[in-house]
Amino acid sequence: MEIPYEILGKFFVTIALLAIAGILVALILGVYSFNKHRILFPNFVLLILYMFYGPAKFICSIFSIKETLVDEILVEVRNAVMLEKFRNTKGKRVIFLPQCMRHPKCKARCDPIIGYECRMCGLCDIGTICKAAKEHHFEVYVIPGGSFVKKIIKTQQPDSCIGVACYPELSESMQGASPFMVVQGVSLVRDGCFDTKVDVEEVIRKMEECDV
Known part of the structure; x- marks a missing residue:
């Protein structure tokens, strides 16, 4: 049984949107933790930002955020953990x-x-x-x-x-x-x-x- 391309397309778009949402949440949590010195959901932040390292940097570039932000978050969160x-x-x-x-x-x-x-x-x-x-x-x-x-x-x-x-x-x-x-x-x-x-x-x- 073949799966219709339309369903496959919707599936991959949904996955992509969920990934982007996860990256944005991880970045927000990371920036909050970085600025407030209070680490929130560190394992989630580390998992998402390492898993989507390239896309996270690309998102930062879209919003004209310094390209080292992702690395700064990863280092400081791991330091705290x-x-x-x-x-x-x-x-x-x-x-x-x-x-x-x-x-x-x-x-x-x-x-x-x-x-x-x-x-x-x-x-x-x-x-x-x-x-x-x-x-x-x-x-x-x-x-x-x-x-x-x-x-x-x-x-x-x-x-x-x-x-x-x-x-x-x-x-x-x-x-x-x-x-x-x-x-x-x-x-x-x-x-x-x-x-x-x-x-x-x-x-x-x-x-x-x-x-x-």
Whole structure:
């Protein structure tokens, strides 16, 4: 028995409208949670925005909303969802920093497994973060790319991590890492391909959460 094309068309239009409605609701909930610091239906927001990531960004572009909004919501909602577990995790803690934070004159050696090994030369903020990390019992990895994160997760088996990157990379990497460890993310305040910046105090505050 063949299903009439008209019925199929109505079915797909209905599905599309429901998807758009779900995306709009997730965006509204995400913006509310982001602005009011009160997370509403976090699992729904994460599910819908990851499932319809591309369409959600397209909807934002239609309404002239900044393209990073979807990623900002995903990062901040996941931060809130996992914060309590992050505070209570007592195992190995690590921080992943992007190599683009290095000073242009950085002479650090890149290990094929763990990435760049900071010399604490003081030319960039990485040394400051490394010093604070030692006090709060975190290990710092300065990584050239996502493949290094996978290597470190496999070899070091951390229980929790703080990731630093631009919002799009954070939302993707936090989703990939969350099945293996408790994650928190801090976005770069100045992104790009080199000489990027992060709010060092915010990274340190994340570490201090584990001291509570």
